[in-house]
Amino acid sequence: MNNALLEVRNLSVDFHTARGTVHAVKNVSWSVNRGETLAILGESGSGKSVSASAVMNILDMPPAHIVSGEIFYDGQDLLKVSYETHRALNGKKIAMIFQDPLSHLNPVYTVGWQIVEMMTAHGRPADMARARALELIKRVGIPDPEAALHKYPHQFSGGQRQRLMIAMALMLKPDILIADEPTTALDVTIQADVLALLKELQAETGMGLVLITHDLGVVAEIADRVVVMSKGEIVEAGTPRDVYHNAQHPYTRQLIGAAPGKGEIKLLDSAEPVLLETKKLCKTYGEFTALKDVSLVLHRGQCLAVVGESGSGKSTLARSILRLEKADSGEALWKGKDLLAMNARDLLGMRREIQMVFQDPTQSLNPRMSVYQLISEGWDIHKLMPDKAARQTRVAELLAQVGLAPEHAARYPHQFSGGQRQRIAIARALALEPELIICDEAVSALDVSIQAQVIALLDDLRKRLGISFLFIAHDLGVVRDFADTVIVMKAGEIVERGPTRQIFEAPQHAYTQRLLAANLDPDPEIQAQRRLAGATP
């Protein structure tokens, strides 16, 4: 490892915050060679992005403070060179792409201007830059490159924006590309395309690729080597296969164990009565069809998963059932009564029986209400449990049920982690003793290990309390572990439905097959086999 292309040695970075000093990374060392892909794997707060930001000199200092370490590129320590030297390397020799291309592209300039600027900022003539930009926009697969130059970021889809970011990063043929969660915000099929594009471009240019991710599947698909980070330290390093099959550190083992999509598939028990049934639900927004003839049946105690990519209408379906959105036509029968035709009084009763848990607990919990207020608010609305002492006991019980402590009742949402907040949201839903909980991407924003805990909690609630779930998700692994039946949606329509085992083991519709093929398996062996199978169809 003496002559690695880029080498980070014993880097330690502190963050000085109002609450004291946080050791963001401690003694972190990694390196990447030409043509090689290094994955930095870690959950939120593990410090996985910090060393890459230090390489690019884009850490905000303060609060960040580099305590010690070296970053070697081309014989010089990047932590010691002048600002101007470092600036001249950025983009030209080491380029970076980011997680959310919409916020990382400047909204007020055209895509063409931003891509061309990558070269003009390094003193290349504009006409040469323009020719190169056209070539690269074409290379990354954007239709009509000439027109794309004059469009603004918001006029592209998420996947296209990430392709444009990649085109921008490659303008000056950098030696190293750092990709910080490049596919996290994208749908699975788009993610597969973008990863394939990165690999192809790497093969063409021989650049070293540093990929920061939280997703074992991405590591299995693309990495040559992986370092696993936890609490600012590298706890494990090696090839993806070694790390996956022979993990030494307990954290790595826990992370691999938590990866969804590996458990037993549940068997459907359809003897229970029907709880919810929709018949030909339709909803359009102007020209856009959000729901088209959506019919489904959910039995008591069952978990029905709705999967599909963004824009497939899954959230509109949930909102239409709850009457948060008005369906254009169709019926939604709740225990035989049409929800869409209910009067205000019956509707209030229904709202107690059906609860919802949203994707982002940071936004769905009022930050100015204590946990006690959040959980007990439903009782005020539905005039239940007038006795204050009884309420306090019940809140404590509910908190215990979701794995929190009774003394948490007095705290406010910001004092909890993301996973804990989602538990609060679940406790709030449970307070009204619902018969159905609709989860709209309820675990998508959570780290894998937390995700596994929340899913285990939901499964436990289903078994003990007989609650049914309508589980909306884009992560197929989670769905496979939790659902009894699955509905696959595309462009507002149900393209396939069936028991979980049937959908996952013998998918009929081409779209379902494509979704499953694009879903990355955390096991590098399986990914390698799939690639082989894909190469020889």
Add this chain to the structure above:
Amino acid sequence: MTKLIGQRVIASLLSLLGLMILVFFLSRLTGDPAVLFLPIDATEEMKSQFRTLHGLDLPLFEQFGRYVWDLAHLDFGESLRKARPAIDIVLEAYAWTLPLAGITMGLVVVAAVILGSLAAFNVGGFFDRLVSIVSLIGASAPDFWIAIVAIVLFSINLGWLPTSGVGTPWHWILPVSVLFIRPFGLIVQVVRGSMLSALSAAYVKTARAKGVKNLPLIFVHTLRNAMLPVITVIGDQAAALLNGAVIVETIFGFPGIGKLMIDSILQRDFNVVLAAIMVTAIAIFIMNVLIDLAYGLLDPRIRH
């Protein structure tokens, strides 16, 4: 974009119409115009003559019709004191106020945007603190006091600049400088705040990772995004100047719309007051349309 501007124009026209109606009824609610306009010792005969002359004996509805008709022709009647069309007097005053407001706001915007941006980039540093202190003083200092102190210092004690009036470029320096201070203080603060949040945006990180130099990073990547809230405040401040800087114009004897309005009110020259109000309203209306256009030019997401 055209649709958006169209909507804003219609909305502004409606408020202009509202203002017209309000002015008409207010000027009749404050009492009998004949009593207000004529000297206190006017005879009953003179008053009725006045009413017939100005159509004040007609039914209210007809009076309103005439009023609207005259407005449409920008005919506000004659100035009672100067015996010339009121509109001519107002437009003459505007010919002084417009350049005063334009020069002042031009200087304010250029200075505030540059200093505010640099302060935000150096947040917490010496330059940032200096700009913050100066702008805070500027935003809170009373302009009549600064005007008088400036006259005492630069005109009387040092004798560098004329005390009042117009005529040479030297006459403009003190009014422009005094009018500059308050909007500058305010806009610097807004630019600084807006730039601070824009500088922490993700696309700035991208630009730094691209190796963009600091000056284009601040003034090309960040500033254009940070300008939207600033434009709103610039509009407010420019409107205040178009209304006439009453105190400053009076102190410096500057023949602008502010001084004209005060003089006309004191002299009960209602036709001139009415003309001044309407012309100012139209000027502010035009400026608001320009501000909307600026939004569209700065942010493509509004355009599309």
